[in-house]
Amino acid sequence: MFTGIVAAVVRIEKVTPLGSNPEAGVRLTVAAGGLDLADIELGDSIAIQGACMTVVRKSADAFDVDVSRESLNRTVGLGDAGAAVNLEKALRAHDRLGGHLVSGHVDGLGVVSKFEPVGESHELRIVAPKEIGKYLAYKGSVTVNGVSLTVNAVSNRPDGCEFSINLIPHTVEVTTLKALEAGSKVNLEIDLIARYVERMMSAT
DSSP: OBOSOOOEEEEEEEEEESOSSTTOOEEEEEEOTTOOOTTOOTTOEEEETTEEEEEEEEOSSEEEEEEOHHHHHHOSSSSOTTOEEEEEEOOOTTSOOOSOOBOOOOOEEEEEEEEEEETTEEEEEEEEOHHHHTTOOTTOEEEETTEEEEEEEEEEETTEEEEEEEEOHHHHHHSGGGGOOTTOEEEEEEOHHHHHHHHHHHOO
């Protein structure tokens, strides 16, 4: 479990195929950057661009995770050496819940329709798939590339559901969201509570 509060922005140092089969996954070597790995053990979880991954090897300044082909097919930003990624260590029971409850399971890919300065902040608009749209609500929570954000507006479109977010300068500065532009794909995770509410309301 995570909170969507990014702890460090780092680079994927190396992408190593786990086999010659086209369906094989890859092993990522990720630079730790400003993320302290002292309390990380093998088997611990770290969110990379919003996707929960398991540490399979670590050194003083880097760690490795294995990513299945399924995960690569359903996410963006995990398979490219040199790519900048958001990192967050798993939530501990006594930590502050600074964002919202995030599972690290990407629900779908969104497409940026607008990313422009508005005053001192930025407006970020994303078109989400229709199946995700029903979980998005005004002033509700959503995770974009592992960042916990608040939805400011929601509107249905023929091609999905567009929602708007206001990004304060700090969020733009300390996450990979600064590199977004119209047409960029992003990893989306819907609010965990909204998922359970929808299930309870639809159960017969």
